[in-house]
Amino acid sequence: MLVRCFLSIALTLTGGGFWWAPAAAAPTQVAQYRQGMVVSAHPLASDVGLAILSAGGNAVDAAVATALAISVVEPFSAGIGGGGFLLLRQEDTGEVRALDFRERAPQKATRDMYLDENGEVIPRASLDGHLAAAVPGTVAGLSEVHRHYGNLPWHQLVEPAITLAEEGFLVKNRFLQFAGRRQEIFRQNAAARAVFTKNGEMYQVGDGYADLPVRLRQPDLAATLRQIAANPQNFYTGDIADKIVRDMAENGGFITREDLQNYQPIWRQPLCGNLEAQRHQDFSSQPALEPAVPRQFRICSMPPPSSGGVHIWQILNIIIPQIASLQWQSADAIHLMAEAMKIAYSDRSQYLGDPDFITIPVLKLISAPYANFRRQQIDMNRARPASEVQPVNAETLERLVQESNDTSHLNVVDSQGNAVSLTFTVNGGFGAGVVAAGTGILLNNEMDDFAPAPGIPNLFGLVGSDANAIYPGKTPLSSMTPTIVTKNTGEERLFMVAGSPGGSTIITTVLQIFLNVAIYNMDAYAALAAPRIHHQWLPDSLYVEPGSLSPQTKAELQRRGHQIVDRDSFSNPNLIIVKDDGTLEAAADPRGEGEPRGF
Numbered sequence: 001m002l003v004r005c006f007l008s009i010a011l012t013l014t015g016g017g018f019w020w021a022p023a024a025a026a027p028t029q030v031a032q033y034r035q036g037m038v039v040s041a042h043p044l045a046s047d048v049g050l051a052i053l054s055a056g057g058n059a060v061d062a063a064v065a066t067a068l069a070i071s072v073v074e075p076f077s078a079g080i081g082g083g084g085f086l087l088l089r090q091e092d093t094g095e096v097r098a099l100d101f102r103e104r105a106p107q108k109a110t111r112d113m114y115l116d117e118n119g120e121v122i123p124r125a126s127l128d129g130h131l132a133a134a135v136p137g138t139v140a141g142l143s144e145v146h147r148h149y150g151n152l153p154w155h156q157l158v159e160p161a162i163t164l165a166e167e168g169f170l171v172k173n174r175f176l177q178f179a180g181r182r183q184e185i186f187r188q189n190a191a192a193r194a195v196f197t198k199n200g201e202m203y204q205v206g207d208g209y210a211d212l213p214v215r216l217r218q219p220d221l222a223a224t225l226r227q228i229a230a231n232p233q234n235f236y237t238g239d240i241a242d243k244i245v246r247d248m249a250e251n252g253g254f255i256t257r258e259d260l261q262n263y264q265p266i267w268r269q270p271l272c273g274n275l276e277a278q279r280h281q282d283f284s285s286q287p288a289l290e291p292a293v294p295r296q297f298r299i300c301s302m303p304p305p306s307s308g309g310v311h312i313w314q315i316l317n318i319i320i321p322q323i324a325s326l327q328w329q330s331a332d333a334i335h336l337m338a339e340a341m342k343i344a345y346s347d348r349s350q351y352l353g354d355p356d357f358i359t360i361p362v363l364k365l366i367s368a369p370y371a372n373f374r375r376q377q378i379d380m381n382r383a384r385p386a387s388e389v390q391p392v393n394a395e396t397l398e399r400l401v402q403e404s405n406d407t408s409h410l411n412v413v414d415s416q417g418n419a420v421s422l423t424f425t426v427n428g429g430f431g432a433g434v435v436a437a438g439t440g441i442l443l444n445n446e447m448d449d450f451a452p453a454p455g456i457p458n459l460f461g462l463v464g465s466d467a468n469a470i471y472p473g474k475t476p477l478s479s480m481t482p483t484i485v486t487k488n489t490g491e492e493r494l495f496m497v498a499g500s501p502g503g504s505t506i507i508t509t510v511l512q513i514f515l516n517v518a519i520y521n522m523d524a525y526a527a528l529a530a531p532r533i534h535h536q537w538l539p540d541s542l543y544v545e546p547g548s549l550s551p552q553t554k555a556e557l558q559r560r561g562h563q564i565v566d567r568d569s570f571s572n573p574n575l576i577i578v579k580d581d582g583t584l585e586a587a588a589d590p591r592g593e594g595e596p597r598g599f
């Protein structure tokens with residue numbers, strides 16, 4: 001059932017005037033069902049997830065099949081040539097488990113592999129081509145979680161992706177726009193050229209049949225998926241591995257047969273904690289709120305090698321005593337969040353990396369005393385400049401805006417109440433821009449998530465230190481933040497399953513979705529459609545969506561010292577909320593093309 005009503009947040013009074021008009025015209029698109037729900041970044045992938053749930057699959061089955069379908073229909077964001085993280089909550093035990101199937105650095109990787117003889121970073125060396133690729137983990141991860149928790153046979157979960165690759169699907173403008181940005185690298189790689197261009201020219205809408213969009217068929221990928229359906233290990237030790245290794249050797253890539261053979265997904269302890277939070281009581285456009293009793297949440301998110309869980313907790317700890325008293329999207333609320341974000345991202349650059357290689361003071365970073373200490377540094381009247389390291393240059397800033405079409409997130413809740421929150425990626429839009437010959441597999445450029453040299457920004461403008469330096473077998477630091485929240489109302493109940501793509505903006509996106517639902521009482525669609533802000537310490541910019549702030553709020557934030565930068569919509573989250581009566585409510589970000597499905 002698709003529920004259509006008009007967004008009540010649309011007429012929120014902010015800073016003395018009615019603002020954030022864009023949402024006013026759009027009907028909300030929350031879907032509500034009772035039995036099961038899938039929401040992903042592409043309607044065809046959500047269809048696959050629903051079909052699997054309807055065929056008796058559980059949340060893990062549906063998540064696996066949806067992720068494989070995303071690999072076919074959204075190759076610009078995530079795929080079997082990349083990696084990811086998954087959070088799983090089992091309703092019968094309440095246990096939450098976290099699976100790390102992120103890419104790992106090949107054994108031949110070295111700390112300085114992207115530096116020239118003068119120690120300067122070679123432009124785009126960690127972004128384009130075979131040398132940018134780390135050892136992919138998606139197939140191993142999906143197979144691992146299915147082996148432990150799946151219900152339906154593995155091959156049944158791969159079939160829909162095979163069909164999509166073989167029969168093709170209609171690509172829309174969004175896909176073609178993203179592809180257009182990588183056309184230069186596609187033309188240099190014969191296999192990518194064959195898949196994503198028409199004899200070297202980019203497809204245009206109308207190249208298909210008359211004015212219909214382009215139908216993209218991927219026969220090599222279909223054949224690869226067939227081999228994966230027969231045995232997922234084929235990716236790591238079989239014919240697929242042979243092809244990847246040959247292609248690497250011919251094109252200067254580092255991935256060897258041993259790297260593939262040795263790849264292992266890793267079960268990690270999720271970062272879970274309890275949070276007491278009150279709803280905002282002055283949210284004038286909302287219907288009557290429940291009494292102002294603090295509510296108990298348990299938030300579980302991804303631990304290192306993701307930075308997501310650590311910094312969601314760090315920011316929440318800093319802002320939670322104050323945020324519920326502040327008007328949504330007011331200068332005070334935005335200022336408080338931005339100052340806390342700056343603190344978290346500065347710590348990220350110093351302390352976060354692969355926990356198997358470095359010691360990360362996770363518990364200290366997310367502790368209450370540390371949050372209290374940091375909170376006292378926030379001056380509500382003045383934005384503190386991030387002056388310790390050099391600001392990001394204009395070129396990186398440009399890339400930040402252009403290349404955020406990375407990563408994909410999906411959520412599933414099944415009829416038993418089991419939940420999966422899965423984020424996976426090939427890193428930048430269309431990953432390394434190269435396809436392993438004969439496989440149809442688009443390779444990731446996840447090596448760029450390492451810090452190529454201290455203080456040098458990556459694709460997302462993030463800087464790092466030794467903690468995230470390149471080392472063979474090491475996992476690059478991530479921001480992916482698959483998150484599952486339960487609510488304690490006498491018993492622990494599933495409350496929210498959420499996540500997002502968006503590189504460095506993933507953490508702040510998931511944070512704001514949680515606040516919108518838990519503090520500001522929004523429904524799933526409103527929580528996603530609402531404008532977002534982002535600050536990552538460096539560059540010292542407060543990113544806002546154009547037109548989302550009233551002139552008064554903007555002026556007040558500038559008066560406090562914020563460098564406000566308009567940025568077109570970033571990230572593309574989706575969300576499932578379990579309402580108090582057990583109804584499942586889901587939505588996908590209207591900035592993207594995702595849709596929920598349920599029954």
Ligand code: GLY
Nearest residue numbers: 427478479480503
């Ligand atoms: N590749 C983006 C991330 O993992 O944060």
